[in-house]
Amino acid sequence: MERCPACTSARSAWPECGGPCLAGPAPERPGRCVMLRGRRRVGKSRLVERFAERSGAPFLFYAATGASPRDDLARLARDAQASTLPLAGLVAAARPESWDAAFDVLAAALPADRASVLVIDEVPYLMDTDGAFEGMLQRAWDRVLETKPVLLVLIGSDLSMMEALNSYGRPFHQRGREMVLGPLNPAEVGQMLGLDPAEAFDAALVTGGLPLICAEWPRGAGLWDFLGEALSDPVSALLVSAERSLAAEFPPQAQARKVLAAIGSGERTFTNIARAASGIGATPLQRALELLTDKRIVAAELPVSLRPSKDRRYRVTDPYLRFWLHLLGPSMEEIERGRGDLTLARIRESWTSWCGRAVEPLVREALARILPDAGLPAAPAVGGYWTRTNDVEIDIVGADRAPIAKELLFVGSIKWLEQSPFDRHDLAALHRQRAALTGEPVPVMAVSRSGVDCPGLDAAYGPGDLLTAWPL
Incomplete structure (x- = not known):
């Protein structure tokens, strides 16, 4: 169960814990850091922001954009102006041109006499291959930030990069507590939506346990009622969440995105994926598969037996993304012109075979x-x-x-x-x-x-x- 990063309140009570936990332990180094990871659209940013709002402590919530370093630093100044830090104007006035300078001015803006919260979202966008950002973060934390009564929350959706942030040999190793926010599990989905066990698994396969999609599912409604309603709305969370996640992970022309679409369509072997991905060569296909597995978007599995085997098979790890790639994505133009009924009919025809494989x-x-x-x-x-x-x-x-x-x-x-x-x-x-x-x-x-x-x-x-x- 996920816990409050400061007081270990249960996840369900996290935003309501009230903030006394932010007082911090040892006065000489009261700062604490949490590294929160979880896949896109699972609710990490919203959960942390609500916690910060309800804590009563002044806070700054900054979200990196993945643009140029100059643009990211300009965004920091704008987010600081919208924050509740009493000295937030220092960040905007300083207009830092490097993260070293940005951390210095952030440390000056954090109060020394009361608890505060500093959130950096989409941290993987800031991490570079030579580790420069991680080194600057480590120096700022060790020298200044940790001496303030601040809760630093680092959030990221790239699971492998967030794990690397705290790995041995990296600058920020062991300076924060790792936390993982997963999707709702089938039991939680069933309880939230008021469904019987079999229907709970259906809903978990379609929504992937993503809270935004589950929130659109009327309590007690069956699968086909929900799909009929969602497919009539081209901007429903069911339809747009996957595209937004893919756009954040891969540009449209990326080889990995073509390979992911091939796996999502049902192809599981190297040869069949290559064929479905428009005859992509073996070397670029291998690179794309390695990228997808490193990001935990695709699982590469071998048969379990007493003998070694090379018959590796691939599958999309997220049930919702698998559902979207196979049954929704190819029909988006049809849905957008108001013919979601045709899409729904095709889903009905293929549901039994798709569900039987997806539930495994x-x-x-x-x-x-x-x-x-x-x-x-x-x-x-x-x-x-x-x-x-x-x-x-x-x-x-x-x-x-x-x-x-x-x-x-x-x-x-x-x-x-x-x-x-x-x-x-x-x-x-x-x-x-x-x-x-x-x-x-x-x-x-x-x-x-x-x-x-x-x-x-x-x-x-x-x-x-x-x-x-x-x-x-």
């Missing part, structure tokens, strides 16, 4: 969280297994480690159909696939949206069982 990562995560139980042991690794030709494909493989396991703990199948339970035909297919993976009689299990209609399983789970993985 959530199911695996849930199992990793809830095991062990009466039926299955704890599994340090929960993945899947496939062959290059897909003649064998096992939805769930639990093992002692991944991707090359020493011991397989169980195998399982996911059947996510609304009207069809897991039956004896599905069980027979699972036994055949297990035999292709291992000769050992490892336990077999099933995850079914509509229940189980056969004996012979060591364990079975439905949507309600899976939701217990995320206690509220």
Whole structure:
């Protein structure tokens, strides 16, 4: 659970903690720093700004733009003028031309006799390859900022760069507390929207747990009612959030964006992605895939088995972005001219097959969280297994480690159909696939949206069982 960066109040109470926590500990160095990361549109900036507003402490909220250093420093002066720091005019009057000078004048503007909050949003935009900004930040923190009763909050959406900011060997190493703000999990989505367990998973796949999109979902409304309403509004959060995130991450002509679109369309192998991305060459494709995986936008996965494999497959990590790339993005022109009904009809036609594949990562995560139980042991690794030709494909493989396991703990199948339970035909297919993976009689299990209609399983789970993985 996310906590207040100063007093560790629970996330739900963070904006209401009232601010006494900002008094700071040791008087000689009362400053504290928090490095908050999380993917775009998850609500980081809004959460921190509301906390600062409700704390009662004077604060400055600055958001980098990714433009030139001169433009970013000019933006700092403008944001300072709009802040509640009592000496904010110093920043605007000084017009600093470097971050060294900017930190000096910021330190002078921070009160020494009361707590204050200084927020720098989109920090990765300011980080350069030679580490100059990080070095200036470290010097300013060590020499001046930490001696003031200030809470410095550094926010960033580029997960790998924010992790690098606090990594060993970097100038700002161990000078702040790392925090991660994730999207709403399926249980939180279900509670917020008043949905039953199966519908909660549907909503989590469509919204990705992004608060802005969930806020547009009428409480108690079904999936198709929500989609019908959202697709009739070209500026709904469901439609615009992905495009804004992509625009912030990649220019339209970027190779990585073309590759991401190919993966989002359903292609999972290197060869098929290259074909779908207009025949992009092997070297630029490899670079693009490395960039996407480094940014945690794409996951590169290997089958879990007792033998090594090179059959790597790629998927978009964010369920909402995956939904948008496959089912919404290609239809934006149609939606903008008022024909969202056509888009909705196509989503209905492909929903079962798309949802059955998209729900797999959530199911695996849930199992990793809830095991062990009466039926299955704890599994340090929960993945899947496939062959290059897909003649064998096992939805769930639990093992002692991944991707090359020493011991397989169980195998399982996911059947996510609304009207069809897991039956004896599905069980027979699972036994055949297990035999292709291992000769050992490892336990077999099933995850079914509509229940189980056969004996012979060591364990079975439905949507309600899976939701217990995320206690509220």
